[in-house]
Amino acid sequence: MFVCILMFFALSLIGFCFVFVYGVKEILTKKPTIVFLWHRFPRFLFFSVCIFLSRIRNINGHLCFDFELHYRIYLVQAQNLLVFVFSAFCCQFSKCNRETFSCNLCLLCLVWLELFIYFLDPENIELLSSLSISSDQGESRFAGTDFSMGEAPAFFVDVLQKGYGNGFDIKSKGGETAILMGNRTYVIGGACEESPLSIGVQIFDQSTGEWIYPTVLGTKPKTCKGLSAVLLSEDRILITKNGSTPDDFAWFLEVDTQYVRQQKKILGTDVVAWSKGLRGYAEKPIVISGPSGVGKGTLISMLMKEYPSMFGFSVSHTTRAPRAMEKDGVHYHFIERSSMEKEIEDGKFLEFASVHGNLYGTSVEAVEVVADDGKRCILDIDVQGARSVRASSLEAIFIFVCPPSMEELEKRLRARGTETEEQVLKRLKNAKAEIEQGQSSGIFDHMLYNDNLEECYKSLKKLLGLDGTVTAPPKSSPKVVDLPMDHSVAKIDHRIIINSKTPELGKASTNMIVLDVSSLKGGAPGRTRGLDIYTMDSFLDGLAGINH
Numbered sequence: 285m286f287v288c289i290l291m292f293f294a295l296s297l298i299g300f301c302f303v304f305v306y307g308v309k310e311i312l313t314k315k316p317t318i319v320f321l322w323h324r325f326p327r328f329l330f331f332s333v334c335i336f337l338s339r340i341r342n343i344n345g346h347l348c349f350d351f352e353l354h355y356r357i358y359l360v361q362a363q364n365l366l367v368f369v370f371s372a373f374c375c376q377f378s379k380c381n382r383e384t385f386s387c388n389l390c391l392l393c394l395v396w397l398e399l400f401i402y403f404l405d406p407e408n409i410e411l412l413s414s415l416s417i418s419s420d421q422g423e424s425r426f427a428g429t430d431f432s433m434g435e436a437p438a439f440f441v442d443v444l445q446k447g448y449g450n451g452f453d454i455k456s457k458g459g460e461t462a463i464l465m466g467n468r469t470y471v472i473g474g475a476c477e478e479s480p481l482s483i484g485v486q487i488f489d490q491s492t493g494e495w496i497y498p499t500v501l502g503t504k505p506k507t508c509k510g511l512s513a514v515l516l517s518e519d520r521i522l523i524t525k526n527g528s529t530p531d532d533f534a535w536f537l538e539v540d541t542q543y544v545r546q547q548k549k550i551l552g553t554d555v556v557a558w559s560k561g562l563r564g565y566a567e568k569p570i571v572i573s574g575p576s577g578v579g580k581g582t583l584i585s586m587l588m589k590e591y592p593s594m595f596g597f598s599v600s601h602t603t604r605a606p607r608a609m610e611k612d613g614v615h616y617h618f619i620e621r622s623s624m625e626k627e628i629e630d631g632k633f634l635e636f637a638s639v640h641g642n643l644y645g646t647s648v649e650a651v652e653v654v655a656d657d658g659k660r661c662i663l664d665i666d667v668q669g670a671r672s673v674r675a676s677s678l679e680a681i682f683i684f685v686c687p688p689s690m691e692e693l694e695k696r697l698r699a700r701g702t703e704t705e706e707q708v709l710k711r712l713k714n715a716k717a718e719i720e721q722g723q724s725s726g727i728f729d730h731m732l733y734n735d736n737l738e739e740c741y742k743s744l745k746k747l748l749g750l751d752g753t754v755t756a757p758p759k760s761s762p763k764v765v766d767l768p769m770d771h772s773v774a775k776i777d778h779r780i781i782i783n784s785k786t787p788e789l790g791k792a793s794t795n796m797i798v799l800d801v802s803s804l805k806g807g808a809p810g811r812t813r814g815l816d817i818y819t820m821d822s823f824l825d826g827l828a829g830i831n832h
């Protein structure tokens with residue numbers, strides 16, 4: 285674009301020099317004629333009327349002429365004004381055919397003037413930078429745009445087809461891909477500014493012509509060989525990473541889910557959230573609440589000891605001091621209040637609360653780490669925290685543990701010997717309110733009475749369905765998903781079919797991968813569970829069972 289402008293300037297300059305020399309020669313050698321003035325004057329008048337009209341606004345307050353025409357009329361009028369003045373000057377002071385000369389000269393002057401005026405307005409510079417982005421009835425084409433204004437990196441996307449919901453959708457040339465949703469184009473790929481090893485996200489708002497750099501929540505996927513994007517629904521985009529293992533292959537970029545909308549309100553910025561797609565039947569996280577000393581930690585330890593590969597503990601952050609046996613990063617992430625407040629502000633927490641005078645919170649990462657390990661996450665949090673999680677989009681099972689009596693609770697708390705007398709009294713006082721809320725708030729799906737520990741543990745296992753049910757073995761899945769640059773991605777019902785060759789019915793095609801998104805659960809904050817990824821031999825196989 286800028287090379288073109290430079291060439292244009294250079295050619296204009298050469299032309300201008302040529303006409304100037306020619307014109308001077310004309311002035312010196314030819315005779316003047318007054319007819320020229322009468323010939324030009326009506327045109328001048330006509331454009332003056334146009335300018336007047338362009339200032340008139342319609343009922344909605346918009347100019348009657350659109351922006352482009354409005355500008356053009358000014359410029360043409362300026363051209364005519366120049367021609368007029370210059371011709372008058374020539375008539376007065378020289379003896380030549382001024383029309384040819386002044387016309388040419390002024391036309392060139394005008395081109396210069398036009399560009400000058402045009403670039404005086406910074407909006408036009410931006411407009412120019414996005415000239416190669418055009419939008420036509422939902423179709424958008426990005427073609428090697430060089431964002432020389434330092435606003436955004438170059439990116440390449442071949443085809444962003446109409447109605448992303450179906451058909452062969454997106455091709456990504458290497459590191460970046462884009463997807464259009466309403467007025468916004470989500471450009472996904474390239475390196476993220478604050479963490480260069482992760483995939484970045486930017487939004488181009490076509491209505492304002494501006495780039496938006498959203499707050500990106502959740503663990504970001506690492507950069508990869510190439511990626512494709514498919515619009516799954518109104519609120520999330522499926523990103524598939526080429527050259528990665530199936531466990532890291534599918535990611536969801538949430539752009540308008542309940543969680544994203546909540547975070548937008550809290551943070552007051554544009555927000556998107558990453559959620560990794562997890563394969564197979566993954567159970568909902570478990571939230572366990574109850575007053576301090578009731579035995580939550582004891583029950584959780586028993587569960588994790590008996591089923592070490594099934595459950596993982598969400599390690600909370602807290603501003604309280606560590607107890608003698610507590611290890612940082614194992615029991616809690618012990619953190620300064622100011623740092624925790626900063627992290628809360630940055631949107632890193634799924635929930636947080638002030639409990640017994642200290643801050644406690646579950647980071648999004650704490651939940652994701654457990655899910656990444658293929659385990660079911662257990663959260664030990666207070667009632668306020670449980671309420672926040674309930675209001676979030678994290679689907680979980682909520683269990684409240686009640687003590688047999690306040691006396692027994694006090695006995696257990698004192699017997700534990702971890703709190704000062706002042707702390708014990710504070711915790712007991714808070715326990716009353718917590719028990720009331722736990723029993724009446726409607727937050728909890730299940731109540732457990734921890735009188736006899738063994739009995740209570742049995743009840744916990746029962747409600748978690750730990751009765752030996754075995755999940756179905758997975759279908760054959762690729763070890764590493766490696767696709768050529770020009771692979772195609774199609775969405776048919778709830779399946780995404782990724783094919784390395786142009787699909788032709790009846791012809792066998794290789795390296796076809798199917799992502800079944802029919803039973804997705806969860807999402808940001810946390811992982812998106814229930815994804816199925818498997819390989820197929822032919823396109824016909826892919827269609828089998830899809831026709832409903």
Ligand SMILES: Nc1ncnc2c1ncn2[C@@H]1O[C@H](COP(=O)(O)OP(=O)(O)OP(=O)(O)O)[C@@H](O)[C@H]1O
Pocket residue numbers: 574575576577578579580581582583696697699700734735736737738
């Ligand atoms: N059913 C029970 N009968 C008797 N003692 C119990 C029972 N359950 C737990 N305890 C004991 O009560 C004490 C408090 O238990 P635990 O630390 O698990 O409570 P908690 O709910 O996790 O407390 P906090 O919320 O303060 O972390 C421990 O010493 C534990 O051994």
Ligand SMILES: Nc1nc2c(ncn2[C@@H]2O[C@H](COP(=O)(O)O)[C@@H](O)[C@H]2O)c(=O)[nH]1
Pocket residue numbers: 573574575576580600601604635636637639640644645646664665666667668669670
């Ligand atoms: N809202 C949250 N509450 C939490 C979290 N981690 C623990 N807790 C609750 O705090 C009290 C006190 O715990 P203690 O370890 O100091 O005895 C207890 O009721 C926990 O359930 C959290 O991340 N968020």
